[in-house]
Amino acid sequence: MKPLIISIDRQYGSGGRDIAHILEKKFDIPYYHHRLLREVGIHQDYDIDEIRDMYDESPRYLTASRRVRGLVNSNEENITQREFEFLRSMAQQGKSFVVIGHCSEELLRDYGVISIFITGDDDFKLKRTMEKYHEDEAAARARMKRFDRKRKNYHNYYTNTKWGDVRNYDITMNSSRLGVEKTADFLEAYIRQRMEEAEKASEE
Amino acid sequence: MGSMSPAFYPIRQAMKPSTILNCTTEYRTKTGLNIVLCLKEDYDISILKGMCSMEGFAPWAAVIIFLLMFILIILDKFERHWVTLSCAAAVLIIVFGICLHSWPDVWEVINLNSIFTTSFWIGPSESSSVGINWSTIIFIAGMMVMVEGMAQQGFFRWLCLWIARLVKYRASRIFLAFMVMSFLLAMFIDSITVILFLAAVTVELGKLLHFNPVPIILSEIFCANLGGSATMCGDPPNIIIGTSLHLSFADFIVNTGLLAFVSLFLVMLWFWLCYHKRLQKSEKYVQTMTVFPDPKEAIENKTGFIVSAMIFLLAIVLLVSHAQTGLTVAFIGAFIALVTLLAAGKHVPELLKQIDYKTLLFFIGLFVVVGGLEETDVLTVIADLIARISGGNMVPVVLIIIWVSAAASAFVDNIPFSAVMVPVIRTLSAVYGLDLNVLAWTLSMGTDIGGSATPIGASANVVGTAVAMKNGYPISWKSYMKTAVPATILVISVSSLLILIRYVWI
Numbered sequence: 017m018k019p020l021i022i023s024i025d026r027q028y029g030s031g032g033r034d035i036a037h038i039l040e041k042k043f044d045i046p047y048y049h050h051r052l053l054r055e056v057g058i059h060q061d062y063d064i065d066e067i068r069d070m071y072d073e074s075p076r077y078l079t080a081s082r083r084v085r086g087l088v089n090s091n092e093e094n095i096t097q098r099e100f101e102f103l104r105s106m107a108q109q110g111k112s113f114v115v116i117g118h119c120s121e122e123l124l125r126d127y128g129v130i131s132i133f134i135t136g137d138d139d140f141k142l143k144r145t146m147e148k149y150h151e152d153e154a155a156a157r158a159r160m161k162r163f164d165r166k167r168k169n170y171h172n173y174y175t176n177t178k179w180g181d182v183r184n185y186d187i188t189m190n191s192s193r194l195g196v197e198k199t200a201d202f203l204e205a206y207i208r209q210r211m212e213e214a215e216k217a218s219e220e
Numbered sequence: 221m222g223s224m225s226p227a228f229y230p231i232r233q234a235m236k237p238s239t240i241l242n243c244t245t246e247y248r249t250k251t252g253l254n255i256v257l258c259l260k261e262d263y264d265i266s267i268l269k270g271m272c273s274m275e276g277f278a279p280w281a282a283v284i285i286f287l288l289m290f291i292l293i294i295l296d297k298f299e300r301h302w303v304t305l306s307c308a309a310a311v312l313i314i315v316f317g318i319c320l321h322s323w324p325d326v327w328e329v330i331n332l333n334s335i336f337t338t339s340f341w342i343g344p345s346e347s348s349s350v351g352i353n354w355s356t357i358i359f360i361a362g363m364m365v366m367v368e369g370m371a372q373q374g375f376f377r378w379l380c381l382w383i384a385r386l387v388k389y390r391a392s393r394i395f396l397a398f399m400v401m402s403f404l405l406a407m408f409i410d411s412i413t414v415i416l417f418l419a420a421v422t423v424e425l426g427k428l429l430h431f432n433p434v435p436i437i438l439s440e441i442f443c444a445n446l447g448g449s450a451t452m453c454g455d456p457p458n459i460i461i462g463t464s465l466h467l468s469f470a471d472f473i474v475n476t477g478l479l480a481f482v483s484l485f486l487v488m489l490w491f492w493l494c495y496h497k498r499l500q501k502s503e504k505y506v507q508t509m510t511v512f513p514d515p516k517e518a519i520e521n522k523t524g525f526i527v528s529a530m531i532f533l534l535a536i537v538l539l540v541s542h543a544q545t546g547l548t549v550a551f552i553g554a555f556i557a558l559v560t561l562l563a564a565g566k567h568v569p570e571l572l573k574q575i576d577y578k579t580l581l582f583f584i585g586l587f588v589v590v591g592g593l594e595e596t597d598v599l600t601v602i603a604d605l606i607a608r609i610s611g612g613n614m615v616p617v618v619l620i621i622i623w624v625s626a627a628a629s630a631f632v633d634n635i636p637f638s639a640v641m642v643p644v645i646r647t648l649s650a651v652y653g654l655d656l657n658v659l660a661w662t663l664s665m666g667t668d669i670g671g672s673a674t675p676i677g678a679s680a681n682v683v684g685t686a687v688a689m690k691n692g693y694p695i696s697w698k699s700y701m702k703t704a705v706p707a708t709i710l711v712i713s714v715s716s717l718l719i720l721i722r723y724v725w726i
Contacts, residue, residue: 057692061432067694078295080697082633084412084679085576087686091694094686 018214020045020112022207023120023131025171025179028163029141029156031196032134036116038200039207045112048103052118056098071095073117074166075173096174117167121184122175130210132203133185140192186210278319282592285310286640289589293633301578304585311592320596329591341551350643351591355463355550356456357583360410361575362553363453366531367413368574369560372567373528374518376405376417381515384425389506391431391499395439396488398422402440403484406447407454407477408536411680414444419687428513431502434693435495438700441684442487442672442707448680449668450480453539453549455678456583457638457667461660463550464642468543475661476668479718483669483711490710494703527563531556583635590639599640603647612652614724618662619716621645625666626712630673638667658723665715673708675700 022039026032033049040047048055050068058067074092081090088094099118106113107127115124121131145156171179182188187206191199289307293300316326327333329351334340340355370376383401387393398418405414419437426433448455452462452472462472519525538545538552547555564571593599610616621641628637641663649656671678675685675697685695 058694059692062694070696071694080676082676082679082682083296083300084682084686085416085579087683087690089675089682089685089689091689091696094689095694098690 018128018211018218019107019110020207020211021107021120021124021127021129022114023124023129024114024116024134025121025132025167025185026116026134027136027141027180028160028167029145030134030136031144031191031199033116034196035132035134035191035200035203036114038197039203040114042200042204043112043114043207045114047114047116048118049116052099052102052115053095056095056102058095067095072099073170075169096170100174119171119175122177128214130207131185131187133180133182133188134199135180135188135190137190137192274319274321278315279596279598281319282311282315282589282596282598285314286589286593289586290632290636293636299578301581301585304582304589306585308585308588311589315592315596325595329588329595335550339548341548341554342546343548350594352584352587353460353463353639355548356459356587357580358550359453359459359463359553360456360583361580362555362557363410363535364575364579365557365560365571366535367409368571369564370528370532371413371417371574372564372571373525374520375525375528375532376413377421377518378515378525379405380418380421381513381518384421385512385515389425389429389509389512391429391436391502391506392496394422394425395436395495395499396492398436399439399443399488399491400484402443403447403450403480406444406680407451408532408539411444411448411455411678412683414447415441415680415684416687418444419684423687423691423693424513429502429509430505431499432693433691434688434695434699435491435498437684437688437693438695438703439488439491439495441678441681442491442704443484444680444684445668445672445678446480446483446487446711449665450477451539455668456635458664459549460635460638461642461664465646465656465660467657467660469539470543471657472664473540475657476664479661479665479715482718483714486710486714487707490707491703524563528560531559531563534559586636586639590636590643593640594643599643600647602640603644603651606644607648607652612654614654614658615720617648617654618658618719618724621659621662622666622712622716622719625663626670626673626708629667629670630677630708634667634671634678638663641667655723658719661723662719665719666712669708669711669715672711673701673705 020043022036022043022045024032024036024039026035036047036049050064050072053064053067053072058064071091072095074096076088076090076093076096081088081093096118100123103115103118103120103123107124107129121129121133125131141160142153142156145151145160146153149156149159151159168179171177177184180188187203189199189203193199194202285307289303292298292303292307312326312329316322316329331351331354335354335358379401380398383397384394387397402414402418405418415437418440419433422433422436422440425431426436445455449458450473452458452467452469458472458476461467462469535552535556538547538555539549542549542552561568561571606617606620610620625634625637625641628634645656645659645663648654649659668678672681675681675695681700685700688695
């Protein structure tokens, strides 16, 4: 069986992470999100959630870091490069996995990645964010805006393509139409179809 | 005390809104630009001729190119040597060629003829005052060759492991010993190389001995910058200051060296108070260990190792005695490089490949851009501004230079900053009669130590924090500055006080 690599990028609050979790279970393959940080060797003394909030999927802040003799002291860039190396090596080894964000649709394009972008209506995303973080509307909106901007800047800094541009992904879905679970079901069917097509192609 | 009247002072005067009454004169510039002048009737038209001509635009062009260079370096979209070289080409073409129509100045800024004079290699004169400082370039290149030779022979790794064994692999003792070693090595070798090796070995020992290497790396970085300030060859700003102002190794060691040694004691005490409890906790583990790394493992070729150590000692002797022997730092750099290459034998191509030629090109471009600022009197204006604020008195001048240099170097690369400030202090001395050497020590301490305050202030900080991160120990700005900023303030305060006591008040 050919390795299965699923890349999911998402707008904040759209349920992309939950969908990735569901697909992880349905296909019984590992799911990398902030677990990536442990895989790339962040020392166990560090609080991984704190490191994720501060540096993971963040662009390099040019005024806060410098490059000397090829070494750059941006924690964001160092973590990103190590994550990229890890994901590439997993793909090269023929491993199957689900990865969320991390420019993976672009990074793993040559490894037959199935790339998905999850979007959602503002009201849907807002409601989910308010419930999850017990925040009022203003705080939840600010959070969504902050994270979407961060993800966009991160993606556009490390790739030559634009974050959320439908041309970069195999499928772009609005999770507010069917809800998170049914969206995941739909995607499962799509992925299985893709796997069948890939098997047929390799047999031919 | 005379007052300055640089080329573009009249521009500001002419731009004052109060002088504008009605439109009276149409003026056509050399480039064909029609300008309608709105002047008070008694205003001297010659003032505005300078402003409107291409010659009047030269200082602005030099400033714009310099700022563009700084912004491009920060943005890091292009390699920084291409940035400085492109900006240098822009200075030569736009400022000297188009604006000033002064092609002889181009040759003066490139300054190649200085290399072919005897005084460049032997004698008291180090370098021409304007343009590319070839002494700095050749010296840095020579030291790079030597350091690469030493690294190939495993010298730095051996030294680190040997010291760790000497202090019985106790984390708190390694902490103190590595601070001293970092200081002493950085006196003679560029701090980037010192930290590159020290930080890597510290991480390795940290993993082996179960201690967190971050406090030690942070202390090493600070001490490397401090050690660099002690000598003429320790830090690039000092090489620039020393070669431009004809100062010797001995001049530095008895002035900034003394300040650095006093500061080292205080800094070690500070870092000890901050970190020793954390490090002592890990020492119990060492008592259970039976196998330790052998320093000899770092040496592949014993003869090559001894030769590289001898070359290093020779470099130190030549540098310490260069005022007596009359050999310039350019000569010492070239000689040491030649000896290292001869000793390297068949490894010469390998060694030359490792040379950081990008840094050398960065310096060449930088010197031309700063030469543009200097030739168009922009730096004279800065000197004049400092003199006006201070009233030409030594005490405020010292305080302004050291604190402004420290604050600026904390956020921008201290190499371009010091290259800009050298002509400024030279002007301050020439025009206002202030002691140039005192200003040089002040500038040196400000730029070298100020760079320690933030993770981006000096190259050693960048390398040290990057090595820690690559090994799984991210260092945030907050955790870096928590100890580095108080240490910087402490050293700058003590240095300010000692400079004033020694050179001004007594």
